[in-house]
Amino acid sequence: xxxxxxxxxxxxxxxxxxxxxxxxxxxxxxxxxxxxxxxxxxxxxxxxxxxxxxxxxxxxxxxxxxxxxxxxxxxxxxxxxxxxxxxxxxxxxxxxxxxxxxxxxxxxxxxxxxxxxxxxxxxxxxxxxxxxxxxxxxxxxxxxxxxxxxx
Amino acid sequence: xxxxxxxxxxxxxxxxxxxxxxxxxxxxxxxxxxxxxxxxxxxxxxxxxxxxxxxxxxxxxxxxxxxxxxxxxxxxxxxxxxxxxxxxxxxxxxxxxxxxxxxxxxxxxxxxxxxxxxxxxxxxxxxxxxxxxxxxxxxxxxxxxxxxxxxxxxxxxxxxxxxxxxxxxxxxxxxxxxxxxxxxxxxxxxxxxxxxxxxxxxxxxxxxxxxxxxxxxxxxxxxxxxxxxxxxxxxxxxxxxxxxxxxxxxxxxxxxxxxxxxxxxxxxxxxxxxxxxxxxxxxxxxxxxxxxxxxxxxxxxxxxxxxxxxxxxxxxxxxxxxxxxxxxxxxxxxxxxxxxxxxxxxxxxxxxxxxxxxxxxxxxxxxxxxxxxxxxxxxxxxxxxxxxxxxxxxxxxxxxxxxxxxxxxxxxxxxxxxxxxxxxxxxxxxxxxxxxxxxxxxxxxxxxxxxxxxxxxxxxxxxxxxxxxxxxxxxxxxxxxxxxxxxxxxxxxxxxxxxxxxxxxxxxxxxxxxxxxxxxxxxxxxxxxxxxxxxxxxxxxxxxxxxxxxxxxxxxxxxxxxxxxxxxxxxxxxxxxxxxxxxxxxxxxxxxxxxxxxxxxxxxxxxxxxxxxxxxxxxxxxxxxxxxxxxxxxxxxxxxxxxxxxxxxxxxxxxxxxxxxxxxxxxxxxxxxxxxxxxxxxxxxxxxxxxxxxxxxxxxxxxxxxxxxxxxxxxxxxxxxxxxx
Numbered sequence: 001x002x003x004x005x006x007x008x009x010x011x012x013x014x015x016x017x018x019x020x021x022x023x024x025x026x027x028x029x030x031x032x033x034x035x036x037x038x039x040x041x042x043x044x045x046x047x048x049x050x051x052x053x054x055x056x057x058x059x060x061x062x063x064x065x066x067x068x069x070x071x072x073x074x075x076x077x078x079x080x081x082x083x084x085x086x087x088x089x090x091x092x093x094x095x096x097x098x099x100x101x102x103x104x105x106x107x108x109x110x111x112x113x114x115x116x117x118x119x120x121x122x123x124x125x126x127x128x129x130x131x132x133x134x135x136x137x138x139x140x141x142x143x144x145x146x147x148x149x150x151x
Numbered sequence: 152x153x154x155x156x157x158x159x160x161x162x163x164x165x166x167x168x169x170x171x172x173x174x175x176x177x178x179x180x181x182x183x184x185x186x187x188x189x190x191x192x193x194x195x196x197x198x199x200x201x202x203x204x205x206x207x208x209x210x211x212x213x214x215x216x217x218x219x220x221x222x223x224x225x226x227x228x229x230x231x232x233x234x235x236x237x238x239x240x241x242x243x244x245x246x247x248x249x250x251x252x253x254x255x256x257x258x259x260x261x262x263x264x265x266x267x268x269x270x271x272x273x274x275x276x277x278x279x280x281x282x283x284x285x286x287x288x289x290x291x292x293x294x295x296x297x298x299x300x301x302x303x304x305x306x307x308x309x310x311x312x313x314x315x316x317x318x319x320x321x322x323x324x325x326x327x328x329x330x331x332x333x334x335x336x337x338x339x340x341x342x343x344x345x346x347x348x349x350x351x352x353x354x355x356x357x358x359x360x361x362x363x364x365x366x367x368x369x370x371x372x373x374x375x376x377x378x379x380x381x382x383x384x385x386x387x388x389x390x391x392x393x394x395x396x397x398x399x400x401x402x403x404x405x406x407x408x409x410x411x412x413x414x415x416x417x418x419x420x421x422x423x424x425x426x427x428x429x430x431x432x433x434x435x436x437x438x439x440x441x442x443x444x445x446x447x448x449x450x451x452x453x454x455x456x457x458x459x460x461x462x463x464x465x466x467x468x469x470x471x472x473x474x475x476x477x478x479x480x481x482x483x484x485x486x487x488x489x490x491x492x493x494x495x496x497x498x499x500x501x502x503x504x505x506x507x508x509x510x511x512x513x514x515x516x517x518x519x520x521x522x523x524x525x526x527x528x529x530x531x532x533x534x535x536x537x538x539x540x541x542x543x544x545x546x547x548x549x550x551x552x553x554x555x556x557x558x559x560x561x562x563x564x565x566x567x568x569x570x571x572x573x574x575x576x577x578x579x580x581x582x583x584x585x586x587x588x589x590x591x592x593x594x595x596x597x598x599x600x601x602x603x604x605x606x607x608x609x610x611x612x613x614x615x616x617x618x619x620x621x622x623x624x625x626x627x628x629x630x631x632x633x634x635x636x637x638x639x640x641x642x643x644x645x646x647x648x649x650x651x652x653x654x655x656x657x658x659x660x661x662x663x664x665x666x667x668x669x670x671x672x673x674x675x676x677x678x679x680x681x682x683x684x685x686x687x688x689x690x691x692x693x694x695x696x697x698x699x700x701x702x703x704x705x706x707x708x709x710x711x712x713x714x715x716x717x718x719x720x721x722x723x724x725x726x727x728x729x730x731x732x733x734x735x736x737x738x739x740x741x742x743x744x745x746x747x748x749x750x751x752x753x754x755x756x757x758x759x760x761x762x763x764x765x766x767x768x769x770x771x772x773x774x775x776x777x778x779x780x781x782x783x784x785x786x787x788x789x790x791x792x793x794x795x796x797x798x799x800x801x802x803x804x805x806x807x808x809x810x811x812x813x814x815x816x817x818x819x820x821x822x823x824x825x826x827x828x829x830x831x832x833x834x835x836x837x838x839x840x841x842x843x844x845x846x847x848x849x850x851x852x853x854x855x856x857x858x859x860x861x862x863x864x865x866x867x868x869x870x871x872x873x874x875x876x
Contacts, residue, residue: 016427017407024427028382033374034367036548038499039580040430043810046499074367087365094357094776097224097784099364100371100499100548125819132810134499134549135224136787138821140780 003063007032008076018064023047025063026073034074034103038132045131048104049073055111055127074103082114082148089148097135105131109145118149200329202288202337204257205235205281212312212326214239214246219258219266220273221250221520223550224784225839226777227273228360233773234277237351238285238343240309241325248359250544253526265624267521269555269666270635271739271837274773278835279343286341288332295331296323346771346832355776360546372545373503375516377573380505381410383566384429384577385420386436387586390803391661392443395419402435412436413569420566426577433579445661446803450592453659453800454490457594460615465653466631469641472649477609481600485689487682489597490864491616491674493659493798494590494667495813500548501583502559505575506567512539513564514573518547520554528557532564551788552666555623556588584813585805588665589798591617593674597682600649605690607683607701609649612640616674617664618656631656635666639675639844644708644737645683645701662800668788669844672738677865680734680848685861694733694852695721708735710829711744711766718827719746719764728753729761732852734845739837741769742829745786747822747849751857756872760790760822760850765842767826770833778838782826785842791816792843793850796866 002015005025014029021040026032026049035058038046042057049058050072077083086109089095096102105128112119112127119127124145133141198210207215216235222228232246251258251266258266262276289309296314297304300321307316315322346353363369388394398419400412408428413420421432478484505516506529513533519525522544530537547554563576578586593616600609620635621628627635632654640652658664667673687697695716702709712735715721721731728750735744748762763786772778795814799806807813851862858872870876 016425017431019431020425020427024425024430028425028427031376032367033370033376036371036499037373037426037501037577039810041580041809041811044499044580044815078366090365091361094361094780096358096361096364097226097780098499098547098549099224099361099369102364103367106365129817129819132499132815132817134497134551134788134815136784136791136816136821137780138787138816138818139783139824141818 003066005063005066005071006069007071008073014063016063019062022049022058022061022063022066022071026058032073032075036100036103038101038104044101045108046101046104048107048131050107050111053111053114055108074107077107077110080110080114083110085148085151086110086113086144089144089151093140093144093147095137095140095144097137101131101133105133105141109141109148112145113148119145198330200288200291200333202291202332203284205284206239206288208288208325208329210326210329212324214241214312214325215249216246217249217251219251219260220268220277221518221544221547221550222360223268223520223547223554225781226358226774227268229356229358230274230774230777231277231281232359233351233356234281235285237349238282239289241312243351243356243359245312251522253522253542255523265521266523267555268550269520269552270670271839271841274835275740275837282343283341286343287338290338290341291332291335292325292328294335295328299323299331352771352773353775356774358776370545371500371548372505372516372518373500373548373577375505375543375545375575377505377507377516380573380575381422381424381570382426382429382577383413383420383422383574384426384433384579385418385562385566385582386433386438387418387582388440388443389585390440390442391445391663393417393446394441394443395438396441397439399437402437403432406432406435411570413566415565418562420576422566422570422574430579442803448660448803449801450493450799453592453662454594456659457592457615457657458488460655460657461594461596461613463655465613465615465655468632468637468652468654470651471647474609474611474649474651477649478598478600478611481609482603483601483689484598485601485686486598487685487863489595489678489681491593491677492796492865493592493662494792494796495584495587495798495807496549496551496553496667497584497813497815498549498551498553501580502553502578503576504559504563505573506560506563507573508533508564508567511535512541513567514541514543515560515563516543516545517560518545518554520547520550521557524555525557525560529560529564532561533568551668552670553587555666558588580810581808584807584809588663590667590673591619591664592659595678597678599682599686601686601690605692607645607647607686610647611651612678613653613655614640614678615655615657617658619664619666619670621656623666635671637671637675639672639679639736639738643679644705644735645698646704647701668785669840672736672840672844673847676734676736676738676844677848677851680736681851681863684732684848684852684855693722698733698735707742707768708737711735711742711768714766714827714829715744715746715764718766718825719748721746728857730853730856730858732849732854732856734849734852736841736845738844739841741767741836741838741841743767743841743845745845745849747846747853749850749853749857751854751872753874756869756876758794758850758854758867758869758872759820760794762825763822763846763849764825765827765845766829767838767841768829768831769836769838770831771835772828773835775828778828779826781839782842783824785840786824786846787816787821789843789846790822790850793847793865794867
C-alpha cells in the first residue's frame with residue numbers, strides 16, 4: 001500500500017506493507033543509507049532518527065504509524081541548531097572510530113541537546129545508554145556532548 | 152603502468168566519491184577519500200608520477216596515496232599517510248586517499264605475507280617501507296628539479312609539495328615535476344629522516360576519515376547500491392554442519408516485495424525489494440533442518456575435551472631450566488585452572504556483502520580486512536578465475552578480526568549465482584551472532600613454586616584450544632605450534648628461572664573459530680596476569696611490588712608498571728567494596744600496564760568498573776590522537792568481554808541471539824580511562840588490540856582485591872560475588 005512520508009522536509013511516496021519498518025524504507029526504498037541497521041530490535045540505537053523531534057528507533061517503527069509525522073535523519077540533522085553543534089563537537093573531539101554507530105549516536109545526542117541545553121552526566125547516561133558503540137567511543141561521546149552544550 | 156581492474160570505477164563508487172566530495176566540502180577541508188578513483192587520464196598522457204604502488208602525483212599536483220591497510224576505526228587512514236607525507240614533504244591536506252585493490256604482490260603486509268589488516272601490525276609493517284616509499288619519491292622529485300635547473304641535487308630541498316633551490320630561490324611544484332620525475336630510475340637505499348626531523352610523525356593529526364562519519368555520507372559495505380540491487384537475508388543451519396531438509400516457502404512468497412527464495416545446502420535466503428520484505432519473508436519460511444553430527448553439542452562438552460587434553464603433555468612452546476623439578480621442590484606450590492569462553496565479534500555493521508554474478512565475472516561490494524582472501528574465496532565459489540572477481544572495498548563498520556574472514560563473500564556469491572542482477576545479502580543480528588567464527592574457548596592448567604622468601608622460582612603451564620592460524624594461514628602452524636596461540640604465554644616480561652609452557656591444539660567439534668581483537672594475548676595475558684596475582688597473594692606481597700621484583704632485565708616493562716602505579720594512585724585507600732587490580736603485558740611489540748578500579752555490589756554481585764589507568768610504551772607514537780583513542784577503545788572492548796562476553800551452545804545451537812543476550816558495554820557503564828604514553832624513539836609497536844587483553848586481568852584482579860574472590864573463568868559471574876555466596 002502507498003504511504004506518503006515527510007522526511008527531512010520532503011514528501012516521499014512509497015509502496016510497501018504498512019508494517020515495514022521505517023529503517024528499510026529509508027535505506028533500501030529511498031536510498032538514504034546514513035541511517036544504519038544494527039539489531040532490528042531497538043537494542044543498539046544505530047537506526048535512530050527523529051520523529052517530530054523525538055529520538056526514535058526506526059527499526060521498530062512501522063511506516064503506517066507515521067501518519068503526518070516529520071522524520072529527520074542524519075542526512076539533515078546538521079540543518080538544526082542542536083545537530084550542527086553536535087556534529088561540530090564530534091569532529092572537534094574526533095569521536096568516530098569505525099563510525100558505523102555514529103549516525104545513531106549523533107541523532108540521540110542532538111535530540112538530547114535540543115531538549116536540554118546543559119545536560120548533566122546522568123542526563124547523558126539516560127539519553128545515550130540506548131546507543132551501543134562497539135569501538136567504545138563513550139569517553140569522547142560524553143566529552144563532545146559537554147563541548148556542544150557549552151558552544 | 153597497468154592497474155588491476157578492481158581500481159576501475161563502478162557506478163556505485165561514483166556515488167561513493169560524490170559522497171566524499173560532499174563530505175569534505177562540508178568540513179571545509181581539502182581532503183577527500185575517493186573509494187576507487189581510477190588511476191586517471193593524466194597517466195595515459197604520461198604526466199603522472201607513480202614511483203611505487205602507494206604514491207601517485209598527477210601533473211595538477213594532486214598527491215594520491217593508496218592505502219594498503221583498511222580503515223575500521225583504528226585511524227590507519229591518518230597514521231599511514233603521515234609516514235608517507237612526512238618523507239614526501241607534503242602536508243596531510245594535500246593528499247587524497249584510495250583503498251588498495253586486491254593485489255598481494257603490491258599490498259601484502261610484510262609481517263603477515265598476505266594482504267590483510269590485523270594483529271595490530273599495520274604500523275609495524277609500514278614503518279620502514281612506507282617512509283622509504285615517500286623518501287624515494289621525494290628524492291626523484293628533487294633530482295628532476297635539479298636536472299631542470301642544472302644544479303646539484305644536494306643544493307635543493309623539498310618542502311610543502313615543492314622543490315626549492317635556496318641559493319637562487321627557484322621553486323617548482325611537485326605537479327610541474329611529475330612528468331620528469333616519472334622518467335627517472337627509482338633509487339634504492341634512500342635514507343629516511345632521523346626522529347628529530349619528523350614534521351608530522353609524533354604530532355597529533357586530525358583524522359582524515361571522519362567527516363563523512365558525522366553526516367551519514369561515509370560509505371560502508373552495507374551502503375553499496377549498485378543499480379538494480381535487490382535485498383536478501385538468510386537463515387543458516389542453526390547447528391554447525393547441519394543441512395536444509397525441507398522448505399515450505401508458500402507463505403514467504405506471498406509477502407509483498409518478496410521476489411525469490413534461494414535454497415542452498417545449509418541455508419535459505421529470501422530475496423526482496425527491500426530488507427523489510429526479506430526479513431518478513433524469512434520469518435514466514437518453514438524450514439526443517441537436519442541437525443547433522445553436532446546437533447547434540449554443548450559448551451560443557453567442549454570444555455571437557457579441552458580439560459582432558461591438558462592432562463597429557465602438549466607441544467613444548469618454551470622451556471627454561473627444570474620447571475617440574477623446581478615446582479616439586481618449592482617451599483610453596485600454587486595451582487589453578489582457567490577457562491576462557493567463546494566470544495562473538497558483534498561488529499556494529501552486521502555481516503553483509505553485495506554480489507553481482509555474471510556469466511564470466513563476478514563483482515563484490517563489502518568492507519573487508521582481507522581483500523585478496525575475499526577475492527580468492529569468492530572466485531572459488533563462483534567457479535571463476537581470480538582475476539574475474541572484482542572486489543570493491545569500503546570503510547568497515549568494525550573489524551575486530553571478523554572481517555578477516557571470507558565466509559560472507561562466499562555466501563553472497565552462492566546466493567548471487569541464483570539471482571539475476573546484483574543482490575545485497577545482509578545478515579540479521581541474530582545470524583551475525585549465531586554464525587560467527589568465534590574467539591576460541593581455552594582451558595589452562597598451571598602450577599608454580601615460590602621459594603622460602605616468596606620469590607617465584609618455577610612456572611609450569613599447559614593449555615589447550617583451537618589454533619586459528621592453522622586454518623587461516625596454514626604455513627604459520629608448524630610442529631604443533633603457531634605464533635598467535637603462544638603470544639603472551641612465552642617470553643614473559645618476568646625473569647623466572649624455571650619456566651615451561653606446553654600447548655595442545657584441540658579444535659572444538661564443528662565450531663568455527665577466528666581471530667578476535669587481541670587474539671592470542673586475549674587469552675594468555677588473562678591467564679598469566681591472573682596467576683601472577685595469585686602468586687603475589689600466596690607470597691603475601693603487594694601485586695605491583697611482586698611484579699616489579701622480576702623486571703630487572705626489562706626496563707621498559709618496569710617503566711610502564713611504575714608509571715601506572717603512580718598515575719592510578721596505587722596503594723592509596725579506597726572506599727569499602729572497591730578494589731584495584733594491575734596487569735602488565737608485552738604484546739604486539741608494545742609494553743603496557745593497567746590498573747582497573749572496580750566496585751562489587753554485595754547485594755547482587757554486579758561489578759562496576761569505575762576507572763582504568765593505562766601506561767603505554769609503544770615506541771614512536773605516530774599519531775598521539777589515534778593511540779589515545781585506540782587504548783580507550785580497546786579497554787571498553789575488553790571490559791565488555793570481562794563483564795558480559797560469553798557464547799554458549801546447547802543442543803548444537805548458539806544460545807545468544809542479539810544485544811539483549813550478548814551484551815555490550817553501554818555509556819552509563821563505561822569507566823573513565825586515563826592513558827599515559829611513554830615518550831620513545833624506538834620503532835612503533837602495535838596498539839590497536841593491546842588495551843583489550845590487558846584490561847581483562849586487571850578487572851579480575853581488582854575484583855579479588857575488592858572481595859577476596861578469584862575469577863578463574865570469564866566472564867565475571869555475579870552469583871559467586873554476592874555476599875554470602
